[in-house]
Amino acid sequence: IMTLRHPATDEVITDEKGIPMTITLVGTDSDQYRKEVKRRFSELQRNKGRKVQTVDLDDAEQKAVELLSCCTVDCRLVFDKKPVSLADIGKIYAEPKLRWLREQAEAFVADRANFINSSKAS
Numbered sequence: 001i002m003t004l005r006h007p008a009t010d011e012v013i014t015d016e017k018g019i020p021m022t023i024t025l026v027g028t029d030s031d032q033y034r035k036e037v038k039r040r041f042s043e044l045q046r047n048k049g050r051k052v053q054t055v056d057l058d059d060a061e062q063k064a065v066e067l068l069s070c071c072t073v074d075c076r077l078v079f080d081k082k083p084v085s086l087a088d089i090g091k092i093y094a095e096p097k098l099r100w101l102r103e104q105a106e107a108f109v110a111d112r113a114n115f116i117n118s119s120k121a122s
Contacts, residue, residue: 001022001023002108004023015078019076023076025114036067040063040067061094064102069090073086
């Protein structure tokens with residue numbers, strides 16, 4: 001579970017009741033992540049012999065949003081005084097003024113330590 005933090009102050013972001021806003025994510029070792037990456041790789045392989053396409057940054061950003069959305073399994077977010085449903089998380093990640101939120105989530109997903117239970121016993 002990732003708690004949202006203000007991009008400038010690093011303070012925990014809360015709703016109007018003072019409850020922290022959170023996003024529950026799975027990491028790069030998860031079945032969801034690996035299945036989506038495998039699907040994309042297969043798609044690239046199918047298109048391998050076709051005309052070379054130019055890199056479209058908007059398309060690349062949309063694909064990043066889709067991958068992150070795939071890794072999001074729950075959320076407790078409120079924006080513009082409205083709760084955000086899991087079905088709308090892609091819109092939040094794609095919102096230009098909330099790019100910082102997407103960057104936090106991407107960093108969280110990429111950090112394997114967030115998904116390994118630590119134990120002091122060896």
